[in-house]
Amino acid sequence: MEKARGAIKRTFLTGLVVVIPILITAFALYWLFHVLDGFLSPLIHEIVGREIPGLGILIEIVFIFLVGIVATNVLGSRVLKWFQTLLMRIPVVKNIYPTVKQLVEAFHPSSNSSFQKVVLVEYPKGGTLSVGFLTSQISLQGSGQAQRMVSVYIPTNNLYLGHVALFKEEDLIVTGFTIEEGLKIVLSGGTAFPPTIQKQNQTRMPSE
Numbered sequence: 001m002e003k004a005r006g007a008i009k010r011t012f013l014t015g016l017v018v019v020i021p022i023l024i025t026a027f028a029l030y031w032l033f034h035v036l037d038g039f040l041s042p043l044i045h046e047i048v049g050r051e052i053p054g055l056g057i058l059i060e061i062v063f064i065f066l067v068g069i070v071a072t073n074v075l076g077s078r079v080l081k082w083f084q085t086l087l088m089r090i091p092v093v094k095n096i097y098p099t100v101k102q103l104v105e106a107f108h109p110s111s112n113s114s115f116q117k118v119v120l121v122e123y124p125k126g127g128t129l130s131v132g133f134l135t136s137q138i139s140l141q142g143s144g145q146a147q148r149m150v151s152v153y154i155p156t157n158n159l160y161l162g163h164v165a166l167f168k169e170e171d172l173i174v175t176g177f178t179i180e181e182g183l184k185i186v187l188s189g190g191t192a193f194p195p196t197i198q199k200q201n202q203t204r205m206p207s208e
Contacts, residue, residue: 036060118182120173120197121152123165129173130154131185138166155186174200 040056070076084101088094115133123130132152140147148169155162176198177185185192 115179118175118177121167123154176200
């Protein structure tokens with residue numbers, strides 16, 4: 001009887017492990033669809049006279065694509081630069097926009113300010129390793145020889161919140177993870193860590 005109960009319990013828990021991620025993913029996609037689609041729903045209803053599911057998202061995708069086209073040509077980039085300059089003159093907005101822009105650009109692989117490598121650093125105390133993203137190279141000037149430092153972004157449980165800390169370059173443990181794999185590890189709460197981490201010997205960032 002106990003074996004049967006144990007088998008039933010294990011089977012049920014296995015089912016939960018399979019079903020829960022699917023349900024959460026489906027709910028997140030459903031919520032995201034309604035948020036994005038609902039953004040333009042009032043305007044579409046005003047023009048067409050009825051709601052058309054999915055049309056709002058389609059319009060937004062086309063709009064983003066067109067912005068991308070505009071941003072990649074000389075005239076369009078000048079217009080966008082002028083618009084960004086205008087935003088920087090608006091109170092409150094000028095404090096929020098550049099921070100959000102820089103953070104979003106960090107996820108773009110071709111950006112100079114993007115995450116460079118996934119590293120492990122001793123943080124918040126010695127003997128405790130935290131996952132971080134190498135972002136930039138800094139020269140710390142003093143009375144003696146300049147100290148080569150690197151800036152590391154250490155995310156918290158929310159990827160868009162975290163700490164920025166400076167470490168000596170030789171104190172980094174550079175992993176072989178891609179940025180996508182590093183993000184997956186952070187978002188999964190560490191459960192996506194492989195059983196073995198291969199350290200890379202090359203820690204020096206290229207000079208800018």
